[in-house]
Amino acid sequence: MWLTNRSSVLEMLKSIEWLGDRVRWINTLKIPWEEEVVESGDPERIAQAIERMEIRGAPAIGVAAALAVALVAVRSSAESLEELKSKLLATVERMKRTRPTAVNLYWALRRVESVIKGEYVSTRELREAVVREALSIYEEDIYVNRKMAEIGSKLLDDGDTVLTHCNAGALATVAYGTALGVIRAAWESGKRVKVIATETRPMLQGARLTVWELMKDGIPVKLITDNMVGYVMSRGLVSKVIVGADRVIPPGYVVNKIGTYTIAVLANRHRVPFYVAAPTSTIDYESKIEDIVIEERNPDEVRTVLSKFYVTLPNVEVLNPAFDITPPELVTAIITEKGLVTQPLEESLLRLRKQP
């Protein structure tokens, strides 16, 4: 009900909810045709939901993975601390294997893992600590999106047309969204902004999810195919670009949905500001850019449209990288909940790290 009959932009669309002993999520694969809500108490079911992209978007998969571990904390019949810890850690390991590129997944699981590895006097105490940590991650995601939105919305002007890619909205987070959160906040503050959404093949998150979210909120949106980005920029139809991120690596590489790099190159040529909305949990100070694994997904995602029918010969070879890398020099600024990361990004990212 809360999903289908939203009456205002302020009523919050939640893509994931904690029900005490189950997790409830919107199956984003069914959007916009059907608003299917799934409930499960089984962490393996959540792992599969992440792998199949029922739950997707870097912040959302981090939260979902943490909640999957919390389900074990609530439901496991383990009687000894040792047994419970081992079951919890096995679930952490299982969740880590779901998708390799987004860093929020590891960040969330590391937080839960470090709680699991603490000292406890009873299984009950451990159970409660794990659930508490997972719920903190959940609630922080909502807070962080609101904070980013507040900071980022100052970058948008009345009359702007903002191009966004993929879906960095409520359906990629617990609620509100990163890139779409910024656009929503500008809209709610009375700025008349418009959006151009790229359809984002192969999984069409732009056409399916971003359009659906924005139309629900009454924010004007036009849909384009991915290869129209150069055209709309050359016609002066885009004032700003805002995208999300799956991982940010100093000195400022942005790993995000395939197609982001192409948009950044075009924005640079046309002097259109290119903003990335990313919570600090997306910043990976540990890895090197050359070590990042770009997930190569099932070739049938490209050969078909959403498994409905083949658009090409079924035996053609394909490439299907899920992400690409935008270098620091193409990024105007990164919007985080702690403030703007501006050029030179490297120094700004290091300052941010020291900030509480």
Add this chain to the structure above:
Amino acid sequence: MWLTNRSSVLEMLKSIEWLGDRVRWINTLKIPWEEEVVESGDPERIAQAIERMEIRGAPAIGVAAALAVALVAVRSSAESLEELKSKLLATVERMKRTRPTAVNLYWALRRVESVIKGEYVSTRELREAVVREALSIYEEDIYVNRKMAEIGSKLLDDGDTVLTHCNAGALATVAYGTALGVIRAAWESGKRVKVIATETRPMLQGARLTVWELMKDGIPVKLITDNMVGYVMSRGLVSKVIVGADRVIPPGYVVNKIGTYTIAVLANRHRVPFYVAAPTSTIDYESKIEDIVIEERNPDEVRTVLSKFYVTLPNVEVLNPAFDITPPELVTAIITEKGLVTQPLEESLLRLRKQP
């Protein structure tokens, strides 16, 4: 039969054929699922085939339009020269309205029109002159593609991976193709070239037609979505780009399938040579770039995939420009049947114009 059982790359795939009182064509909308051959003696049916994109590709629509006029020449019951001329000219006008951007259509129709407007002693003489002109246009297209291929193939080296967009192949011409003609000729001469084909939303000519043509010929091809171009270039996977053109305007603007400009910008950034294969009939010395009408097609092409199902909300606004414009500075060279047009393109195009 000739279509489905091709035994060698040298056996020529013809997308359009003249049958004396009918025209036969491959319905490219059905490729790769079905190899449907359509025959009709009705010029209006051919006009619709062009509008619906059963017949598509700048050279192919020019030839098909000329053959549609030839059908009137063969089949009209007109008894006076005046009546016959008027019927022929009405068909010329009808064909001109099919699609606005590709210049080969107007070029072919102007040739036929000028023949119609000549002096004749009998309707028979006029009928024969029109058919002869249409068949010349038809045969020249095959010759011109072969010649471009011969010239362009020298630009390709053994081991090259060539990125191409949309379909500038046999299915965009009478036979052999422009961009794919160049690749075919390199392959036939023994160079081991590979192709990366962009799927080319919304109509998916790359996924459907280019992949189909290349796999029939045994030329290695990998399919990508349009938003992967930046990724493959950043990974050094592309040695050269070759695309076709719908219109070339001095000083060297290239009007071609939507997405071409984006690819050209990326090629420029990654220092990948960007070649355009275009017969001289594609060069428009008369128009100014600011006067070019970019065809805006039915929004449902973007909202759906090939009319099979909606990938978004059916009432979302969309942009659907069929073409974009690549400026001269991004074009390494244009391959024509009269030779290479090299930088500075403007001078080179003017020299070409004076050449017989």
